[in-house]
Amino acid sequence: MTELKHHRVATSLGEIAVAETGEGPVLVMLHGGGPGASGVANYLQNLPALARRFRVVLPDQPGFGGSYRPTDEDLAERSITAITVDALFQALDSLGIDGFHLLGNSLGGAAAIAMAQQRPERVARLVLMAPGGGWLPSGPTPTEGQKEMFRYYNGGGPSEKKMAAFIRTMVYDHQQFGADVVKARYEASLDESHIAFYHRYNAAFAKRGGMDPLWRDLHRIKAPTLLLWGRDDRTITLDGAQLMLRQIQDVQLHVFGRCGHWVQLERQAQFEELVVGHLGER
Template sequence: MTTFISEYLVRVNGHDIFVAEKGSGPVIVMLHGGGPGASGLSNYSRNIDALAEHFRVVVPDMPGYGRSSKHVDHSDPFGYLADTMRGLMDELGLLSAHLVGNSYGGAAALRLALDTPQRVGKLVLMGPGGIGTTRGLPTPGLKSLLSYYGGDGPSREKLAAFIRTYLVYDGAAVPDDLIELRYQASLDPDVVASPPLRRPSGLRTLWRMDLTRDKRVTALPNPTLVLWGRDDKVNRPAGGPLLQRLMPNAELVMTSHTGHWMQWERAELFNRLVADFLSPESDLAIA
């Protein structure tokens, strides 16, 4: 079980952001995904201890999730998340940090790097959102995620179906207590009233959320490791090769029998790849 040096709230732009951290050394800020009931600690439960052996691991709850304030600007969600995480870095006195982002958090990490590359060391993007999202209809997994609070509202059955059918490759491997933990977190009245992740409203917001249409991505200087499960049903695996083609300093690792939650399903491999890539002795190559 993970134990932390500290857990605390940080006031950022008038809103509370919950943070847990462990370890010492170069700083990694780990940004979680946007599924119902997500939080930093639950998303990275199999990774924090291993990475904290080499790094200072900072794990916030993103705005709208966990123990953080529930406000999100839906006109430019990735920009808002990036601004908030940069504000968190300011409050923590971090001039720069490595960023690890999964899905929704991957989009936030990439947007933060695009806006202020000097604040980011290396990037690890795991099945990130915002990649080619205007180039096709939403995936079945994304449709399931976005419909969770619709219809009859949230239910344990809907959440279990999303996680076991779309989030991971082997749904039988997901324990019931993980489903229950996420389900209870998803029932926060503020979240039910205003879900943090929703369908884009308007063409302008939709285009803002496709980060591959941002011309800055082709000149981003930060060394980047892109990780993608070949069986991802939430964000299309084709996004991995797309990022590798667009980004000048990107390496790509794709794994078989892996869904959208690589850091959980392939934790040992994920931890090794991330630790090796972010090591001060490492160059861009990870082989």
């Protein structure tokens, strides 16, 4: 079992919970935004492989896991991505981390894009898994997965049945994930402060009309970038990747067939091999 060190890092916004493991070049991994998400919960199964090569740093983004919960006033003033980027750079500064590799999925992918745009000198290499914000779909929005995510805490609140429906939408083959996974993710979603935050976040998301339009400044990303995408992703759909391929200067794309939104789980061994290979390139 991977041994984790846990920190609570003070920032001017609030405390950020950070777990870390391994030694070597720093790899910051940002989780997605689904109910019950956190750094450790989203990437625990990948740590044995990655910690052999990297000092893996797993922050809980504002609103999630053990980190502070942004208020209505916070979310009215700035988007969740802007809040997250500010808090994470402060947390990394407090931990003495200057340069680092960066990986982000979905909501965490939006934060990763924004971090690489704002401070390109700090991000050595970048991995984006179906990231928000840099993506312009040709189909209707909100997508099926986004609707399921918004529905989870509404209409009577969370339940194991709704969590099972959420997971079915996130992945290609839900039979990979049994009742134990559903139960664990459901139980992680029940924190009252997180539920309250989610309602605030969804309201602010709707008021802003979605994610920040990070696609406008994709050319500002200087780090060599690996895009990982499930062909069958129903949350951040593959068709939206074309703009990223055209605008990011040094970019490559790997598409997984029979795979949805959770590449790190659905294609674990290939995900780990591709990430290690990309981050190890000179």
